[in-house]
Amino acid sequence: MAQQSAHQVVHRPKAEHHDAANPVEYENSIYQRGLHYEKPSLTFRTTEWQPQAEAVMSAQSTGYVSGNAGTGETYRKNLAAFQKWSIVPSRLVPTPSLPDLSVTVLDEKLQFPIAVAPVGVQRIFNPDGEAASAAAAERENVPFIMSTASSTSIEDVAKANGDGVRWFQLYWPSREHDDLTISMLERAKKAGFTALFVTLDTYILGWRPSDMDNGYNPFLRSDPIGVAIGFSDPVFRSQFKQRHDIEVEDNMGLAAAEWTKTIFPGLNKSWEDVAFLKQHWDGPIVLKGIQNVTDARKAVEVGVQGIVVSNHGGRQVDGGVGSLSMLPRIVEAVGKDIDVLFDSGIRCGADIAKAMALGAKCCLIGRPYVYGLALRGGEGVSHVLKALLGDLELTLHLAGIPSTSPEHLTREKLVREDEL
Numbered sequence: 001m002a003q004q005s006a007h008q009v010v011h012r013p014k015a016e017h018h019d020a021a022n023p024v025e026y027e028n029s030i031y032q033r034g035l036h037y038e039k040p041s042l043t044f045r046t047t048e049w050q051p052q053a054e055a056v057m058s059a060q061s062t063g064y065v066s067g068n069a070g071t072g073e074t075y076r077k078n079l080a081a082f083q084k085w086s087i088v089p090s091r092l093v094p095t096p097s098l099p100d101l102s103v104t105v106l107d108e109k110l111q112f113p114i115a116v117a118p119v120g121v122q123r124i125f126n127p128d129g130e131a132a133s134a135a136a137a138e139r140e141n142v143p144f145i146m147s148t149a150s151s152t153s154i155e156d157v158a159k160a161n162g163d164g165v166r167w168f169q170l171y172w173p174s175r176e177h178d179d180l181t182i183s184m185l186e187r188a189k190k191a192g193f194t195a196l197f198v199t200l201d202t203y204i205l206g207w208r209p210s211d212m213d214n215g216y217n218p219f220l221r222s223d224p225i226g227v228a229i230g231f232s233d234p235v236f237r238s239q240f241k242q243r244h245d246i247e248v249e250d251n252m253g254l255a256a257a258e259w260t261k262t263i264f265p266g267l268n269k270s271w272e273d274v275a276f277l278k279q280h281w282d283g284p285i286v287l288k289g290i291q292n293v294t295d296a297r298k299a300v301e302v303g304v305q306g307i308v309v310s311n312h313g314g315r316q317v318d319g320g321v322g323s324l325s326m327l328p329r330i331v332e333a334v335g336k337d338i339d340v341l342f343d344s345g346i347r348c349g350a351d352i353a354k355a356m357a358l359g360a361k362c363c364l365i366g367r368p369y370v371y372g373l374a375l376r377g378g379e380g381v382s383h384v385l386k387a388l389l390g391d392l393e394l395t396l397h398l399a400g401i402p403s404t405s406p407e408h409l410t411r412e413k414l415v416r417e418d419e420l
């Protein structure tokens with residue numbers, strides 16, 4: 001074994017952690033295909049997904065997914081923050097098998113330490129939208145986080161996701177619309193969503209020059225996209241009818257404008273309001289969009305199970321700090337009390353390894369899978385997830401890190417570049 005390089009096809013015994021129903025050995029399967037000179041339908045070069053997708057998407061969709069707040073400074077800092085840390089490999093570490101990638105997040109045992117980030121309006125990237133990506137997430141055994149701004153209903157996403165692990169992301173209406181919030185939560189629960197992710201950084205959309213230049217908002221069109229949850233909601237529908245004496249379908253532009261205002265109501269809640277969500281959701285609650293230690297501590301105080309250290313991919317506040325840069329101090333403050341998840345800037349396996357070494361329980365994959373969706377539909381989403389996991393598996397393997405558990409993938413596996 002010691003002389004075999006990872007590039008040889010080695011029929012290793014299956015790692016114990018691999019679910020028999022879901023045997024995935026990325027390292028082996030990818031190199032096997034490579035050896036047989038079978039060309040993949042999509043590149044493995046992670047940096048190519050964005051330009052290739054932009055070459056096939058409309059200018060509006062490109063501006064929407066790749067766009068950022070203001071000058072894009074926060075976005076650039078998200079990516080740059082990973083370069084400040086380097087992995088320091090160890091040699092001759094006894095490792096019985098391929099690295100064990102499994103983690104326990106929100107009391108759920110997951111085969112892999114990633115989840116599909118909530119992304120709205122996915123039908124602007126592919127006609128099958130969220131149904132395609134939810135099906136891909138189930139295929140790849142990765143949790144799917146469904147956005148409130150989805151272009152597919154809660155029930156249809158659940159159906160497409162089958163037996164997959166799925167979590168629901170809430171854009172939280174004003175308290176005057178509690179009945180609507182309760183309706184969404186009940187639908188999500190009934191459809192098998194097990195955890196609730198409440199996004200706190202987007203009570204209105206950020207200053208996005210790309211969308212403003214395109215005059216583009218997916219909601220505000222005569223055939224609105226991203227309003228499927230509202231348009232299929234019994235409470236929203238009956239209230240709309242009461243207000244206007246017409247059905248949603250009779251004036252979709254008006255209904256879309258009202259739904260948009262409902263889920264992006266501005267900042268009108270406080271930490272005390274989290275109690276309401278706890279009353280109406282009996283599973284784990286995760287607050288998404290945390291960037292500082294004070295807020296992380298408040299999350300512990302109000303009794304939620306997790307947070308996502310995230311700045312929404314740099315799409316909300318310009319001139320902001322890179323998300324990864326804030327992760328270590330947040331983990332230090334609350335990592336023992338709640339699950340700390342991470343997103344904003346994950347682009348390759350090493351990025352996942354670094355965020356986890358700094359204490360993240362798992363990472364949300366955002367734009368990369370959207371580019372996969374735009375390029376090849378659900379198969380493209382599968383490819384992106386597989387590629388990131390294969391890359392992670394091999395990166396850990398070659399760095400002498402036997403698993404993603406906090407005992408192996410520690411802060412000591414990294415060095416800060418500015419300390420060298």
Ligand SMILES: Cc1cc2nc3c(=O)[nH]c(=O)nc-3n(C[C@H](O)[C@H](O)[C@H](O)COP(=O)(O)O)c2cc1C
Pocket residue numbers: 064065066117118119120147148149169199288310311312313314343344345346364365366367368370
């Ligand atoms: C096109 C697009 C739509 C998004 N929609 C949502 C959403 O509906 N709800 C949400 O919580 N986050 C949303 N996000 C943020 C992602 O969940 C995630 O935080 C972000 O993409 C991470 O940054 P990255 O993709 O650059 O790694 C969206 C991001 C993009 C790019």
Ligand SMILES: O=C(O)C(=O)c1ccccc1
Pocket residue numbers: 119120121149202205226312315
């Ligand atoms: O664009 C976003 O970042 C986002 O969160 C969103 C909001 C509304 C519809 C789709 C995505």
